[in-house]
Amino acid sequence: MSDQIVFLLQLVITGVAVGAVYSLMALGFVLIYKASTVVNFGPGELVLFGAYVAWATILNMKLHLAVALPLTLVVAILLGLVIERGVLRPLIGEPIISVIMVTFGFASVVRGVLNMTWGSDTRPFPALFSSQPFHLGPVPVSPVHLWSFVTVMVLLAAFSLFFKYSLIGTAMRATADNQQVAQSLGVSVKGVFALSWCIATVVSALGGIILGSVRGGVDFSLADYGLKVFPVVILGGLDSVAGVIVSGVIIGVLENLSGGYLDPIFGGGVKEVAPFVVLVLILMIRPYGLFGRKDVERV
Amino acid sequence: MALLALENLHLSFGGVAALAGVSLEINAGDFFAIIGPNGAGKTSIFNCISGIYAPARGRIVFDGRDITRLKPHQRAELRIARTFQNIALFRGMSVLDNVKIGRHVHLRSGVLACGLYYGRAAREEQAHRAIVEREIIDLLELQDIRHKIVGTLPYGQQKRVELARALALDPVLLLLDEPTAGMNAEETEDMVRFILYVARVKRLTVVMIEHDMGVVMDISDRVAVLDFGKKIAEGAPAQVQQDANVIKAYLGEDVEVA
Numbered sequence: 204m205s206d207q208i209v210f211l212l213q214l215v216i217t218g219v220a221v222g223a224v225y226s227l228m229a230l231g232f233v234l235i236y237k238a239s240t241v242v243n244f245g246p247g248e249l250v251l252f253g254a255y256v257a258w259a260t261i262l263n264m265k266l267h268l269a270v271a272l273p274l275t276l277v278v279a280i281l282l283g284l285v286i287e288r289g290v291l292r293p294l295i296g297e298p299i300i301s302v303i304m305v306t307f308g309f310a311s312v313v314r315g316v317l318n319m320t321w322g323s324d325t326r327p328f329p330a331l332f333s334s335q336p337f338h339l340g341p342v343p344v345s346p347v348h349l350w351s352f353v354t355v356m357v358l359l360a361a362f363s364l365f366f367k368y369s370l371i372g373t374a375m376r377a378t379a380d381n382q383q384v385a386q387s388l389g390v391s392v393k394g395v396f397a398l399s400w401c402i403a404t405v406v407s408a409l410g411g412i413i414l415g416s417v418r419g420g421v422d423f424s425l426a427d428y429g430l431k432v433f434p435v436v437i438l439g440g441l442d443s444v445a446g447v448i449v450s451g452v453i454i455g456v457l458e459n460l461s462g463g464y465l466d467p468i469f470g471g472g473v474k475e476v477a478p479f480v481v482l483v484l485i486l487m488i489r490p491y492g493l494f495g496r497k498d499v500e501r502v
Numbered sequence: 503m504a505l506l507a508l509e510n511l512h513l514s515f516g517g518v519a520a521l522a523g524v525s526l527e528i529n530a531g532d533f534f535a536i537i538g539p540n541g542a543g544k545t546s547i548f549n550c551i552s553g554i555y556a557p558a559r560g561r562i563v564f565d566g567r568d569i570t571r572l573k574p575h576q577r578a579e580l581r582i583a584r585t586f587q588n589i590a591l592f593r594g595m596s597v598l599d600n601v602k603i604g605r606h607v608h609l610r611s612g613v614l615a616c617g618l619y620y621g622r623a624a625r626e627e628q629a630h631r632a633i634v635e636r637e638i639i640d641l642l643e644l645q646d647i648r649h650k651i652v653g654t655l656p657y658g659q660q661k662r663v664e665l666a667r668a669l670a671l672d673p674v675l676l677l678l679d680e681p682t683a684g685m686n687a688e689e690t691e692d693m694v695r696f697i698l699y700v701a702r703v704k705r706l707t708v709v710m711i712e713h714d715m716g717v718v719m720d721i722s723d724r725v726a727v728l729d730f731g732k733k734i735a736e737g738a739p740a741q742v743q744q745d746a747n748v749i750k751a752y753l754g755e756d757v758e759v760a
């Protein structure tokens with residue numbers, strides 16, 4: 204096989220692996236939007252938060268992984284509850300723009316607190332998976348990418364089953380459809396909001412941990428990965444869980460390919476911009492996304 | 503003592519009084535009908551009972567307990583179930599999923615346990631599913647369509663699914679808002695048969711808003727008549743039928759009562 208094709212496959216594989224993480228993070232975003240029509244403008248900070256807490260528990264407090272990871276997720280759940288109870292619940296009934304702006308404000312606070320607590324230096328992140336590449340045919344694949352992909356797929360499958368089959372998942376879908384009717388059937392709408400924020404903080408934290416482990420370090424640029432949630436949800440449709448799972452991978456591959464082929468021509472930076480070019484194009488030709496409902500508003 | 507007592511309910515939208523001091527007492531086991539011309543405040547009463555509207559004045563007492571300030575989902579937990587005038591199903595979901603949500607108030611396992619789906623939580627989910635399949639779906643003859651997406655079903659069947667969803671809550675009090683609205687004679691007859699059957703089998707207390715006078719006269723024990731947010735008559739169907747106020751205000755002077 205020619206080097207050209209190996210190079211292409213490598214880009215695609217890495218893109219799929221990273222894109223799957225985007226899907227995971229976007230899942231949290233979509234859940235919040237579906238349940239409460241709140242657009243979370245701080246997805247990056249949720250990722251940062253998870254990554255930093257994981258770093259602090261594993262490397263700073265030197266806890267065993269089996270303790271540190273669950274602990275990180277518990278802290279993420281607490282963050283979700285704090286956001287929903289403390290910040291958003293008092294704003295119920297306020298204009299949607301106020302609610303959206305407050306997510307932006309809260310994200311800045313999270314970033315500030317992280318900076319105050321642990322500073323802005325790049326922190327080494329433990330490699331959760333071996334970095335010794337193995338060969339898939341002629342294509343070298345790093346286990347970190349493979350395992351992050353597998354982990355994400357298992358998580359996405361689990362969440363999909365939860366939404367589709369469990370009573371609580373069904374109640375969440377019902378709330379997204381019609382809050383008043385869901386309430387008349389005994390579903391606590393505030394409870395569903397809280398749950399969707401908690402799921403969002405948890406999947407973002409997981410995303411942060413996986414990305415931290417893939418990159419081998421944590422710093423504030425991790426938040427940029429969280430921002431990729433926007434092109435993913437615009438492509439997939441703001442209200443479609445299946446849509447964001449597919450479009451996360453598409454965005455991941457696309458950005459990697461444009462990075463691999465166009466960066467040398469334009470002298471770099473295309474990789475970072477490409478997803479947002481897609482965002483703009485999609486908004487122009489298909490504003491409700493690939494899988495979204497047509498009546499979704501542009502946000 | 504009455505199972506449900508509405509005491510002097512007042513509700514207004516802007517300057518329009520939707521309810522101007524309505525009092526009702528509904529006894530356990532009653533089949534109670536509320537009738538009245540459009541805009542008389544019938545659905546407003548339901549919205550007050552299920553907590554969607556908060557009355558400006560007055561009290562709602564259910565089973566000896568003041569529920570006026572309870573949230574809608576807390577009232578559902580007291581097993582007050584309702585259907586809606588314009589079908590309010592979750593259109594993108596299957597019949598089974600729609601009905602299953604009715605079991606939500608009975609779910610005891612926590613979110614985390616349900617999410618991880620192990621042990622007790624898994625068994626509980628399966629038990630709820632079994633109840634829905636065995637009791638509700640069979641009772642309302644929805645077996646054939648239980649995996650269909652609700653939005654694709656004909657109107658009459660959707661109405662029946664909505665009734666099924668309310669029943670899945672295992673209600674003590676069932677509020678039916680125009681259960682036969684927009685149905686043809688045959689569908690109406692089916693629906694009435696189902697309602698009567700489940701009310702008897704499950705020993706429900708039913709409050710029904712209905713326009714079809716034939717249905718009201720046939721199946722209700724007591725009837726209250728509303729007009730402009732006020733109760734103008736109450737009694738047995740035959741009695742209400744003869745009431746001069748009712749004939750004048752609601753049925754019109756010359757209408758022959760069915």
